[in-house]
Amino acid sequence: MRSIERAAIALLLIAASTATAQDWMQWPPRSGSTAIAPVEGRSNSGKVDLVLERSGDHIDVLVDNPLAGPVQAIVSLDRNGLQEDTAAVIRPGSRSRLVQLPIDQAINVQLQAIPGDPALHPQPFDYILPVPAKGMRIDQADGGAHSHNDDENRHAIDFAQPMGTMVSAARDGIVMDLDNDEPDNLGANGNRRARANFVRILHADGSMALYAHLQRGSIPVHRGDHVASGQRIGSVGNSGWSTGPHLHFAVQVNGDRRLQSIPVRILAPQGVLKLPN
Numbered sequence: 001m002r003s004i005e006r007a008a009i010a011l012l013l014i015a016a017s018t019a020t021a022q023d024w025m026q027w028p029p030r031s032g033s034t035a036i037a038p039v040e041g042r043s044n045s046g047k048v049d050l051v052l053e054r055s056g057d058h059i060d061v062l063v064d065n066p067l068a069g070p071v072q073a074i075v076s077l078d079r080n081g082l083q084e085d086t087a088a089v090i091r092p093g094s095r096s097r098l099v100q101l102p103i104d105q106a107i108n109v110q111l112q113a114i115p116g117d118p119a120l121h122p123q124p125f126d127y128i129l130p131v132p133a134k135g136m137r138i139d140q141a142d143g144g145a146h147s148h149n150d151d152e153n154r155h156a157i158d159f160a161q162p163m164g165t166m167v168s169a170a171r172d173g174i175v176m177d178l179d180n181d182e183p184d185n186l187g188a189n190g191n192r193r194a195r196a197n198f199v200r201i202l203h204a205d206g207s208m209a210l211y212a213h214l215q216r217g218s219i220p221v222h223r224g225d226h227v228a229s230g231q232r233i234g235s236v237g238n239s240g241w242s243t244g245p246h247l248h249f250a251v252q253v254n255g256d257r258r259l260q261s262i263p264v265r266i267l268a269p270q271g272v273l274k275l276p277n
Helices: none
Strands: 014-017 034-036 049-055 058-065 071-079 082-090 094-102 107-115 126-128 137-140 157-160 166-168 173-179 197-202 208-214 232-235 246-254 259-261 265-268
Touching (some): 058 082, 094 107, 197 232
Antiparallel strands (some): 071 082, 071 107, 246 259
């Protein structure tokens, strides 16, 4: 957690676990806990953050959402072994108070942040290919044993293409989040914990497309931009946990406290894309 100012208060120790992205494949991302005193000020991390502010005789537990799309925040409290959760959808670019705490108790506070609004439901849609059809190869699809065996990635598709191949939006929407600064792997031994460059695009029905392993510095769009179907959003890269240049493409929804990938129908020049089992 980043803060502008820190102030120590007697008898209060809060362990806060913040949603700092460690790996695009995990959401909530893996994170550690740090013992801190009450914190004053707004986060400037660019990621969904937990913020603690003193207000009179209590502490406000707030969540900052700087992303250009909704996020479901879950604040978990541990009061002497008693667990308590509070969940809320935080609007894009806003801060919300979820809980108030007394200043004279030791309480463990943790934050989980899941992109999307669980109240929204995806509608059938025909996507376009996010990479050129010429020379395209599908290395992994539904239920791929290598890395497509969890909820977030079960219906993802890995499009193998040479480094630098154009990646375009498969559907129009709003750029919800991105990372453009992670290095590409020079060999074939990707680091499982390495972060990948990615673009997450929010669609009108609340679903989100994830375009991952993009080439470092190739993303021309910014958070909050509207992108049209077919518009360039980056280039095929080899960043993150990757053993060769490819695009990891997945359409995801917030399944209420968990991120889920969903099957998609993609139109290619020869017709509907047939995926390997």
